[in-house]
Amino acid sequence: MSVKNIVQAFEMSEYRARLDKVRARMSKAGMDALLVISKADQFYLLGCDAPDASDHAVLVTLDDDPYFILRKMDADGATEAGCWLSKDRVIAYPESYVGGTGEQSVWEFIGQFVKSKVKASARIGVEVSALGVFSYPKLAAALGGQEPIDASDLVGACKVVKSERELFYMRQAAMIADRAILAGIDKIAIGARHPDAVAATMSALCAGTKGIPGGPAPLVYLRGGEFAKAPHQPWMDDGFAAGQEYYLLCSATRLQYPAPLARIAHLGPVVPHRKHRHEGAMAGFHAVVDAMRPGATCADVARAYQRAIRPYGFIKEDGRFGYSLGLGFIDGPSLAFNNYTEIVANMTFHFESTFIDRGETYLLSDTVQVTDTGAELLTTVPRDLFERPA
DSSP states (O other): OOOOOOOOSSOHHHHHHHHHHHHHHHHHTTOSEEEEOOHHHHHHHHOOOOOOSSOOEEEEESSSOOEEEEEHHHHTTTTTTTOOSOGGGEEEEOGGGSSOOSSOOHHHHHHHHHHHHSOTTOOEEEOGGGSOTTHHHHHHHHHOSSOOEEOTTHHHHHHSBOOHHHHHHHHHHHHHHHHHHHHHHTTOOTTOBHHHHHHHHHHHHHHOBTTBOOOOOOEEEEEEGGGTTOTTOOOOSOBOOTTOEEEEEEEEEETTEEEEEEEEEEESSOOHHHHHHHHHHHHHHHHHHHHOSTTOBHHHHHHHHHHHHGGGTOOOOSSEEEEEEETTEEEEEEEETTOOOBOOTTBEEEEEEEEEETTEEEEEEEEEEEOSSSEEESOOSOOSEEEEOO
């Protein structure tokens, strides 16, 4: 009988290095233990690539391997899902906690387990922002004693600068995204429906490329025509209309590492005011690429974008122009006027050139890596207005 080898996404040395970074921040914050609730942060530390809607937690201490506390169904297959922990460190809670009608909460189980592994005087950090409004008081009560320390951003701060292996997966995701956006644009035509283009995009995101398997499609938006001003409505059961432009935004994933991008298709010849808008956006795009380098701040990049689009008659006075990108999608600072986070090499961003003009929403975006000398674009589809036959 053949035995399938379980391939972990990263070498053990990388997981150990991640734990060391987390423990250093724990120690600095005066924590003896940390409960990691975010599924993206759990994957970052343990490599278990099987996110589930049920409540899970990782217990990190300063001097031993973590414990992974999760429902029995998932615990039984944690190794097969890539988790590097030994089986005695994977703690299963009964399936009766999932969807049951009893009063006992899984957070009571997790809290009691934590208390059995740390001293009564231990200072415990918790990713509070990842807990629901009803879950936090149950966990806090189960932990007993003093109020937990809010450690919502502790692991996230360790994720912002990417390793070479993480960047490798994001480059693979970008290759898939390039293919997917072209597949979707190819379906934008008179007589086709919005769902037709979305379906082609999603199919390519899931299929991947030759040699690079795709993954779940977390994000596909298609907007244009009369209702283009609703930016976060994904798509409509509508047909494409001549003389209109449409933006298509998608994100590929490779082992949960994302690479989003957006491009614009125009049905028929591009009219002058839309061409002007695109030229302004591209001026802002090039300014961002030039400004995004080690030593600059996120605010510096935002100001560079604003200066570049102003001569074209466009102003974006607030909001963000993009954000740090990684596990969990948004994993760090925003490119915004009020964010003075310093940019360093191997940070990754999703940069969006977007504004509303004449009642139409324009959106063009790319995945960008900061290198030692500047910015490298991981998504490579031409930044053109794609003219489709009318």
